[in-house]
Amino acid sequence: MTTETETPDAVRAKPLTMAAALNSAMRDALAEDPNVVIYGEDVGPLGGVFRITDGLTRDFGEQRVWDSPLAESGIVGTAIGMAMYGMRPIVEMQFDAFSYPAFEQIVSHVAKMRNRTRGRVSLPIVIRIPTSGGIGGVEHHSDSSEAYWTHTPGLTVVTPSNPADAYSMLREAIRSDDPVIFLEPKSHYWMKESTERAGEPLPMNRAAVVREGTDVTLISYGPTVAVALATADLAAEESLSIEVIDLRSLSPFDDETVGASVRRTGRAAVIHEAAKFGGYGAEVAARITEREFFHLAAPVLRITGADIPFPAPLLEKYYLPNPERILHALSTWEWDD
Amino acid sequence: MSLTVETRATIGLPDAEPLRLIEETGTVVAPKLRRGIDLPGADTLLELYRRMVIARRWDTQVTALTRQGRLSTYPSARGQEAGEIGTVLAMEAADWLFPTYRDSIAVMTRGVPTEQILSGFRGDWHCGWDPQEHRTAPQATPLATQALHAVGLATAARLKGDPIAVATFIGDGATSEGDAHEAFNFAGVWRAPIVFVIQNNQFAISVPLSKQTHSRMLADRAVGYGIPGFHVDGNDVAAVYAVVSAALARARTGDGPTIIECLTYRVEPHTNSDDPSRYRDSSDVELWRKRDPIERLARYLESEGMLGDELRRSFVQEAEDAATAMRDTLNAEPALDPLELFDHVYNVERPALREQRDALAGELDENGSARS
Ligand SMILES: Cc1ncc(C[n+]2csc(CCOP(=O)(O)OP(=O)(O)O)c2C)c(N)n1
Numbered sequence: 001m002t003t004e005t006e007t008p009d010a011v012r013a014k015p016l017t018m019a020a021a022l023n024s025a026m027r028d029a030l031a032e033d034p035n036v037v038i039y040g041e042d043v044g045p046l047g048g049v050f051r052i053t054d055g056l057t058r059d060f061g062e063q064r065v066w067d068s069p070l071a072e073s074g075i076v077g078t079a080i081g082m083a084m085y086g087m088r089p090i091v092e093m094q095f096d097a098f099s100y101p102a103f104e105q106i107v108s109h110v111a112k113m114r115n116r117t118r119g120r121v122s123l124p125i126v127i128r129i130p131t132s133g134g135i136g137g138v139e140h141h142s143d144s145s146e147a148y149w150t151h152t153p154g155l156t157v158v159t160p161s162n163p164a165d166a167y168s169m170l171r172e173a174i175r176s177d178d179p180v181i182f183l184e185p186k187s188h189y190w191m192k193e194s195t196e197r198a199g200e201p202l203p204m205n206r207a208a209v210v211r212e213g214t215d216v217t218l219i220s221y222g223p224t225v226a227v228a229l230a231t232a233d234l235a236a237e238e239s240l241s242i243e244v245i246d247l248r249s250l251s252p253f254d255d256e257t258v259g260a261s262v263r264r265t266g267r268a269a270v271i272h273e274a275a276k277f278g279g280y281g282a283e284v285a286a287r288i289t290e291r292e293f294f295h296l297a298a299p300v301l302r303i304t305g306a307d308i309p310f311p312a313p314l315l316e317k318y319y320l321p322n323p324e325r326i327l328h329a330l331s332t333w334e335w336d337d
Numbered sequence: 338m339s340l341t342v343e344t345r346a347t348i349g350l351p352d353a354e355p356l357r358l359i360e361e362t363g364t365v366v367a368p369k370l371r372r373g374i375d376l377p378g379a380d381t382l383l384e385l386y387r388r389m390v391i392a393r394r395w396d397t398q399v400t401a402l403t404r405q406g407r408l409s410t411y412p413s414a415r416g417q418e419a420g421e422i423g424t425v426l427a428m429e430a431a432d433w434l435f436p437t438y439r440d441s442i443a444v445m446t447r448g449v450p451t452e453q454i455l456s457g458f459r460g461d462w463h464c465g466w467d468p469q470e471h472r473t474a475p476q477a478t479p480l481a482t483q484a485l486h487a488v489g490l491a492t493a494a495r496l497k498g499d500p501i502a503v504a505t506f507i508g509d510g511a512t513s514e515g516d517a518h519e520a521f522n523f524a525g526v527w528r529a530p531i532v533f534v535i536q537n538n539q540f541a542i543s544v545p546l547s548k549q550t551h552s553r554m555l556a557d558r559a560v561g562y563g564i565p566g567f568h569v570d571g572n573d574v575a576a577v578y579a580v581v582s583a584a585l586a587r588a589r590t591g592d593g594p595t596i597i598e599c600l601t602y603r604v605e606p607h608t609n610s611d612d613p614s615r616y617r618d619s620s621d622v623e624l625w626r627k628r629d630p631i632e633r634l635a636r637y638l639e640s641e642g643m644l645g646d647e648l649r650r651s652f653v654q655e656a657e658d659a660a661t662a663m664r665d666t667l668n669a670e671p672a673l674d675p676l677e678l679f680d681h682v683y684n685v686e687r688p689a690l691r692e693q694r695d696a697l698a699g700e701l702d703e704n705g706s707a708r709s
Binding site: 063069071073076085086105108112117119153205252 | 339340341462463464465467468469474475479482484485486487488489490491492493494496497515516519520522523526677680681682683684685687688689
């Protein structure tokens with residue numbers, strides 16, 4: 001990574017994969033704060049199955065970055081005790097569906113500790129979860145479980161869609177005194193981009209308008225941001241002007257940015273990989289309807305995965321929202337012009 | 338220092354016969370049967386007695402107040418005082434305790450004020466005390482989950498080089514939970530400075546231990562984790578204190594975790610809303626009531642001339658005074674501020690919570706309800 005002759009600015013100017021951006025966020029946090037520790041399954045010498053923690057055990061030692069026993073409830077449960085003793089643990093769940101053994105620890109303790117102790121015990125824990133599909137993963141390797149976490153008061157849930165955000169949001173998540181569920185779109189790990197940005201990075205809890213448009217607001221996050229942007233490109237050819245929002249933060253929800261956009265366009269559609277029923281899109285649609293009803297020219301649309309378990313690899317393309325499906329939905333959407 | 342060690346442990350099965358230092362009759366067990374464990378000194382034994390008397394009176398008072406409706410529920414630890422008080426008195430102030438809902442008397446013995454301990458059962462806030470101040474975690478209800486928190490905190494202390502130890506209580510039923518297994522295993526692998534005290538009171542609500550495990554005894558599990566295991570007479574406070582003290586001392590000096598099974602009995606219902614007549618014989622209960630841990634120690638102390646009527650009366654009086662003070666505290670209405678509901682969920686204020694808080698404030702103003 002950083003060599004002695006390169007300035008940090010020069011490093012940032014280089015295109016970086018999301019994997020490398022996440023790695024350097026953890027590397028910088030480890031260097032900055034001795035209380036930061038990282039553990040999980042295979043995160044040590046192997047660097048994790050996605051290599052996100054590559055080289056960290058080598059460079060910071062086994063006392064800072066280590067392989068834990070293979071048990072997710074144990075990983076999260078022990079992180080709670082560590083955080084109570086002043087550590088800032090970053091733990092990795094190997095895949096989305098393998099975070100479920102830790103569900104009780106996350107929902108009953110990580111999320112509730114600060115509230116149940118009347119603000120006396122905060123838990124600065126980051127739970128990193130590679131999430132969603134699009135990589136041809138076999139069964140249980142492609143779930144989008146955001147709604148479980150966003151439905152849980154006490155959790156902060158964020159998801160980057162690009163390398164620059166991956167770096168700045170993970171740094172902020174590690175600095176946060178509240179526990180953060182950090183959802184990493186695994187299909188984007190190898191996406192390469194310069195992480196150079198003008199000015200201060202946008203705070204983790206704010207949504208970003210990543211493309212301006214006038215006719216429709218597409219609300220996306222994590223892996224669907226790229227899908228929404230591709231849709232906007234296609235739509236432009238048909239002279240439909242699409243504004244794309246990258247939510248970045250799923251909890252809290254940035255009503256301000258989303259509301260301002262919807263007030264401009266009058267139409268909103270939310271796109272996610274997770275199943276539709278009771279999904280995150282339902283919350284987005286309800287919030288927009290409650291707050292911006294008189295600005296809406298059409299009901300808020302949800303373009304999502306189907307209400308079925310995530311399909312086997314060869315069938316996932318029929319499940320995942322894609323630009324054609326989104327455009328079709330937009331074109332058959334009932335509204336008064 | 339590395340967190341894990343390369344060589345794996347070979348450890349033998351614990352003795353099946355529970356370790357006992359003082360017989361039920363109050364006589365001391367012969368030195369050759371004490372397995373190298375010494376009887377605690379006279380001052381310690383007297384202090385264990387005093388604290389058990391206070392704890393018993395406290396527990397009885399809380400049960401009474403619960404029957405009167407002052408608390409919504411209370412899981413009593415009557416009859417389990419030896420495990421509770423023996424463990425807590427073996428701890429040092431810098432050590433951390435991770436208790437369950439059953440262990441209020443242990444929390445009380447750690448020095449947490451009554452109204453703070455009972456705030457959860459009374460219903461004014463889930464956990465009423467400052468865990469950092471008392472080095473005592475909130476009482477856990479989701480079974481066995483706290484054992485993992487305890488292992489994590491113990492490991493953090495080890496990583497920071499602090500010579501402290503951690504103790505956690507686990508019920509016999511809770512040992513069936515996956516988190517108990519994960520906690521024992523993580524503790525073994527990370528050599529966490531922790532002592533797991535299994536309070537085997539033989540029932541998980543209505544379910545007897547025979548329906549939880551097919552193993553000879555719970556302490557046997559330790560072998561599988563490469564951890565020393567002990568089976569202790571959980572109604573002999575001298576034995577509990579001695580074994581827990583030794584385990585905590587080993588933990589503090591880097592020798593890793595210990596699992597201690599205290600064999601005792603839940604003489605009370607699970608909570609005030611339980612009906613034990615549906616699942617157990619009252620003659621068993623009577624048998625165990627007679628095996629009272631406090632009376633056992635009293636018999637020993639009396640036979641040694643260490644506890645006379647006067648001292649005994651002074652302890653009873655002290656316990657009575659504490660119970661009276663507690664009743665007065667709990668008879669006062671707790672201060673409730675409904676708007677505080679929104680204050681502690683996050684460190685960073687959220688607009689959505691502010692809106693909900695304002696809405697509740699509006700309701701309260703409309704109803705003219707008093708806010709403290
Ligand atoms: C995960 C979980 N499942 C179920 C319960 C409901 N429950 C509360 S106490 C209890 C029995 C626990 O028995 P044991 O561990 O032996 O402890 P004891 O109450 O006897 O002290 C049960 C089933 C719970 N609190 N947590």
